[in-house]
Amino acid sequence: MKIAIIKYNAGNVASVMYALDRIGMKYSWTDEEEEIRSADKVIFPGVGEASTAMAYLREKQLDRLIPTLKQPVLATCIGMQLLCKHSEENDTTCMGVFDVEIKRFKSTELKIPHVGWNSIEAQGENKLMKGLSASEYVYFVHSYYAPVNPYTTAICDYVQPFSAMLQKDNFYAAQFHAEISGLAGQNIIENFLAL
Template sequence: MELVIINTGCANIASVAFAIERLGMKVRVSDQPNEIESADKLFLPGVGAAASAMQSIREKGLDTLLPGLTQPVLGICLGMQLMGRHSEEGNANCLGMIEADTKRMRAEGLRLPHMGWNTVQFPRQSALFEGIDAGTYFYFVHGFAMALGDYTLASCDYGQPFSAAIGKDNFYGVQFHPERSGAAGARLLHNFIHNL
């Protein structure tokens, strides 16, 4: 199976690659359109600000390629937010794979960014979370989030409810870091690679 991490120039790619390799899988890092298009499964990680990430994606010519992909794609953290239409973080127009917007969190007096372990719930079933119980802890680091909506696969609460995972057609996203979430994160990556 051909696994590729999309090199957007704005992610800690090494930790995602190590997490996949710990599952016994080989993965390549690429920003080449032909390698991205020929992959069986793709990962879209991201850290930092949405506006600078989108600038990097546009400079690499990936802004028109990525929304047209037909194989399963997993956005991670900022990568999930980039799958939406727009982010308040830098007033950035994003990739538009999923009809949702990212807004600054209103955490009702809690410290931002939301950093650390928190539990997720599942408003609807998804093969992405097969074998993972409601109330399982995942590791989060973010100050912006997508509201709950039609594409929410998992929810979390930190002063406000928000989408911890989204999915539409072949596009999936998780706000948490599966590569930093222990056994539950490893199971989610396994599910994405083998079940979707």
């Protein structure tokens, strides 16, 4: 199986690569259109800020490539937010695979960012949580969130219920860091690779 991890300027992807190493999978880290298109699975990870990441994706024309991919795509953290329509983070227009507005958490009682392990509840048929409990703990670090919407496949509650996972056709997305979310995270990645 050919796995492509999309190379761009959002954060550190080493932990994604090591997560794939741990389950014995080979991958390439690339921003080449041909290599990404021909992969069996595409992972779009990232930690970072939305407008800087989108500017880079536009420069590399990856913003046009990614929404047209046909194979299963797994987007995590900022990757998930960039697949939505718009982010409040520096008023950024994103790729629009999911018709969803990314908003900033607002709370006077709870700390922002949302950092740490929180439970997620699967909604309907969640293929990536197959074999897992309906509720699992995964690791989050974020200040912006996708509200619950028709594409939501898992819900987490912090300040209010929000989308921990989204799915539309071949696009799968997770707000949390599956790559460092223990066994639950590893199972989610394995389920994605088994699609």
